[in-house]
Amino acid sequence: MNAKVHELNAYKRLPLPVVSARGCHLVLSDGREVLDLYGGHCVNTLGAGDERLGAVIAKQWQTLSFATNLLDHPARQEFLRAFALNAPALSDADAAWEVFCSNSGAEANENAIKLALAATKRQRVIAFSGAFHGRTAAAAALTDNAALAFPHAPFEVVRLPWNQPEAVLAAVDERTGAVLLEPYQSLAGVTEPGAEFLRALRSSCDRTGAMLVFDEVQTGSGRLGQPWASQYLGVLPDIFTTAKGAAGGLPIGLTVVRAQHTKGLPGNLLGSTFGGGPVVLAAAAEVARRIAAPGFLANVRATSDALRKACLRGPVESVRGAGLLLGLVLKPEFTGAAVRNQLLAQGVLVGTSDDPRVLRLSPPLVLEPAAAKTLAYALESLEVRV
Ligand SMILES: Cc1ncc(COP(=O)(O)O)c(C=O)c1O
Incomplete structure (x- = not known):
């Protein structure tokens, strides 16, 4: 039976x-x-x-359906080229973004926080009231909903009121490893960030060495009428994440970090079996090319x-x-x-x-x-x- x-x-x-x-x-x-x-x-x-996205996915499936991350393949190189079409410009000509591929928004955020805490050797993360960052352990600890969280946060979390520059200026200090926010808080009711708030975030992180992390799971991939919220708002984070629309319907998570912050970190800090698979990356490349068109x-x-x-x-x-x-x-x-x-x-x-x-x-x-x-x-x- x-x-x-x-x-x-x-x-x-x-x-x-x-x-x-x-x-x-x-x-x-x-x-x-x-x-x-x-x-x-x-x-x-x-x-x-x-139809064009469907054709790209079908072609990639027939050409190379899956490959371990231990192998390089043209789909990965094509994705990186396409991603660069829309990536926020960095002022230093030698500077670059590094991208890590996973499978969801929560994973992308977990990886961002892991990188930020490892790079700064700190344990405190600042997040905001109303935030939603996902349901896995680190992401749920940063989401403003106790019902979704695990019994213990994997690091120290300080929660600040949304859109209050003074609170940011007072709370971000040398113990802060990361300040994480959705540039526009979607689930909270599409709450907007003020210019002063954004200035306080960037200047506090610059002053203390904390990493400013934008969760662009919803605001990225062209959603705000610019490729990324950082371009729309004119504020550049140290790390940004995305997921949802980045591959047009296939599961993806991306953690994008300024290359200067990953120097000296152990290569095996991050990893994923499916993240960065050729079919998903071919889809993400097509989405990026279309956004840039x-x-x-x-x-x-x-x-x-x-x-x-x-x-x-x-x-x-x-x-x-x-x-x-x-x-x-x-x-x-x-x-x-x-x-x-x-x-x-x-x-x-x-x-x-x-x-x-x-x-x-x-x-x-x-x-x-x-x-x-x-x-x-x-x-x-x-x-x-x-
Ligand atoms: C802003 C934001 N961050 C993170 C997540 C989590 O993404 P996922 O459901 O892909 O883990 C979501 C999902 O709704 C989201 O809206």
Whole structure:
């Protein structure tokens, strides 16, 4: 007799029987189409089923499906070339970024903190209220949600209020190994960093030798209308991480560190069986080339402008965020989950956030400005009904 097998009950699923997807639309089992303004949690950079990405993945699978990290291969070299097209410029011409490939955002963050603590020989990490950095031991210790954490953090964690420059200036000192933040806090409700806050972060880390680490798991890969949040915000971190959309739908985590910080570290500090496999890297190279292609980021910015205008109606009081990571702040009489459900009934999928008054938009980056009309129409119809 077969054993019974159930899925562990980790997710509260939406009533959305999706059977396929194309571009920015999900197709439901009854044939209805839903406009996907959530983008699979920022993963579907190029939309669903992108043909060129599919062809790259299939070709790489047929050419070299997998190889141990002990071997070099053309897909890795091509990925590094493509990644360099968008990488933040470093002022010193001899300076370089080093990239370590893993499989998820949590892993990318774990590796970033491990590198920072090893490089500085310190044990303290500063993180912020509202932060989400993943669910593995180090990442969960830095996430601002005790329910997700292990019984003990693997290092000392100091939590500071978000967006308060004075708190940063007072707390970062010679005991601080890393200061980790999402440049825009997505799950918290797309909360924005102020210019003073960013200046305080960079200057405190410069003054004390702590590493400034940007978690660009959501804000990277073109999401803000620039390849990286550091370019959008004009502040360069020592280390940045990314995942989600970097390979357009295949699992990836990237930890990117200024080469000067890895000198003298043991080579085997980091490692991964699957991270840096040829198929994933071929996909990530294609995503990077597309982001670098003329017009791609201009479309992100144009669609962002159109969505911003379109959503200021019905239950929405204001909009925040940048590019295609937008937070719709609802009027006090509305709650995010109820509005999300009603939009879903009208054929538009948006995300909720930890702030019950904020909905999130994080659509595929290939969404075109004209799609904003569908959101406007759905929000307007909803005003009558809620
Ligand atoms: C900002 C941020 N960091 C880290 C993570 C963790 O990524 P993963 O689920 O790939 O481990 C997430 C996931 O939602 C995230 O939004």
